[in-house]
Amino acid sequence: MRRGVSPGFTLIEIMLVVGLxxxxxxxALAPLVFTIRSLEEAQRRWGxxxxxxxxxDRIYSDIRRVIPNPSFSTFKIIHKSGFSTEADDRLVMWSAAPKYEGKNVGVVVYKIVTKGVLNNAKPGLYRWVLANVPSKSTVSGDISGRSASEPESPMDVNTDExxxxxxxLMLADAVGVKFYVWQGNKxxxxxxxxxxNLLKTEIITKEGTYSHTERFPNAAEK
Known part of the structure; x- marks a missing residue:
């Protein structure tokens, strides 16, 4: 007596099952993939x-160490707007911050650097420490032998050069920076x-604009 033979599954049936x-x-995995991507994006933005x-924080730390000088101004904002940046303000200050880096008291400068034909530096917000800037105001006696193009004070820095x-490099993501001083009612x-007495800073990055305002209660003494 012959036993019955099971027909099994055809190739088409197997392919349908695999596809299903x-x-x-x-x-089932789509929500998980979306969640992972969302977490990665959130982590990137948080970073x-x-x-x-x-x-x-570093900018305002340098500002808190601004020291007075009777010969020249100790705080300067140079407002500029360029073709390659949304905002190209420059912040120049006479600060004791370099002393904490093993240098002399000097000028600290913040500005945006953009990549150009003659500049291969990485774009972003940069910080300069100029601890030995020559100036006429620091020289006593005859200055007739000094160059006429020499700055009157250490604060007269040509920020373009x-x-x-x-x-x-303080912030590689920065594409612009703005500084505001509160004067009177504006x-x-x-x-x-x-x-x-009051300074507002706005740093523009590809992710958006970060704004910070801080008051300096001892500003009158500096």
Missing amino acids: VGIIAAA SSHNTAAAV LDPKVAK WAQEYDGKLP
Whole structure:
């Protein structure tokens, strides 16, 4: 007597089952993939925000160490807008911050550097420490032998000629920076004088704009 033979599965049936399993697996994994990508994006944005906050903290740390000088102004904002940046303000200050880096008291400068034909530096917000800037105001006696183009004070720095190679990159994501001083009843982007009572900083990155405002209660003494 012959036993019955099981017909089994055809190739088409197997392919249909495999395809169905694949569809179910894809549907089940889609939320997980979306969650992972969302976490990666959040982590990237948090990292960018954290780096920006750290750069701002460093700026204001240098500002808190601004020291008075009877011969020249100790705090300056140079407002500029270029074709390659949304905002190209420059911050120049006479600060004791370099002393904490093993240098002399000197000028600290912040500005945006953009990549150009003659500049291969990485774009971003840079910090310069100019601890030995010559000036006429620091020389007593005859200055007739000094160059007429020499700055009147250490604060008269030509920020357009600063070399990024001797500076520190503070924030690679920065594409622009704005500084505002509160004067009277409005914000001003041009300033040259003592440490102001109130300063607002805006750093523009690819992720957005980070803003920080701080008051300096001892500004009148500086």
